[in-house]
Amino acid sequence: MNNPFDEAARLLADVGRRCDARGWVLGTSGNFSAVLGRAPLRIAITRSGTHKGDLTAADILEIADEGIVVRGTGVPSAEARLHLEIVCARNAGAVLHTHSVWSTFLSDRCADRGGVAIEGYEMLKGLSGVLTHEHREWIPVLDNDQNMARLGGVVRELLAGWPDCHAFLLRRHGLYTWGATLQDAIRHVEIVEFLLESVARAEYSGQPKSEEVAPWRS
Numbered sequence: 001m002n003n004p005f006d007e008a009a010r011l012l013a014d015v016g017r018r019c020d021a022r023g024w025v026l027g028t029s030g031n032f033s034a035v036l037g038r039a040p041l042r043i044a045i046t047r048s049g050t051h052k053g054d055l056t057a058a059d060i061l062e063i064a065d066e067g068i069v070v071r072g073t074g075v076p077s078a079e080a081r082l083h084l085e086i087v088c089a090r091n092a093g094a095v096l097h098t099h100s101v102w103s104t105f106l107s108d109r110c111a112d113r114g115g116v117a118i119e120g121y122e123m124l125k126g127l128s129g130v131l132t133h134e135h136r137e138w139i140p141v142l143d144n145d146q147n148m149a150r151l152g153g154v155v156r157e158l159l160a161g162w163p164d165c166h167a168f169l170l171r172r173h174g175l176y177t178w179g180a181t182l183q184d185a186i187r188h189v190e191i192v193e194f195l196l197e198s199v200a201r202a203e204y205s206g207q208p209k210s211e212e213v214a215p216w217r218s
């Protein structure tokens with residue numbers, strides 16, 4: 001019988017294959033994590049430098065709340081700090097980060113507005129707590145930063161100030177989303193990637209783009 005770490009490693013490898021099949025984690029981009037325990041906090045997370053379509057159990061590390069590796073060999077994803085911030089702020093059970101073309105494209109095109117507004121799509125109902133397509137989802141865009149301590153602080157501030165969001169984008173970088181469980185997080189990444197591609201194709205196919213500013217910016 002599998003222990004929680006082995007089970008999380010198996011499931012994260014499966015997530016990697018699914019995201020790779022969609023072209024969302026090319027090269028060695030992207031990173032995934034799942035919470036193993038909360039007191040003390042323990043997280044299974046992908047090792048840095050791995051191709052997410054080829055993950056094995058050896059590519060998954062267990063880290064504690066300061067990012068210290070307590071099981072496995074190697075260095076956790078550089079963005080482990082962001083995973084920890086999201087887990088703590090949202091009580092998330094899993095965090096998924098992808099580098100798709102559409103999330104990267106929209107993160108740049110919508111950066112000046114502070115975020116991407118999505119409304120009227122049936123697929124919005126795939127986001128936890130959303131019951132109708134008449135929902136407006138704002139996906140915030142944050143400036144990219146190689147300083148993870150600084151970026152972690154920005155993420156913490158965003159999540160505290162905008163408690164309704166299900167995801168955020170890093171400019172010219174990619175998407176972060178999460179869920180109460182790993183299954184919820186997988187659903188969210190699929191839904192959000194679908195919505196971002198739909199919005200990008202609709203808004204940037206020759207029609208004028210909206211000039212609306214994100215509500216927390218006005």
Ligand SMILES: [Zn+2]
Pocket residue numbers: 029030031079097099173174
């Ligand atoms: Zn990244």
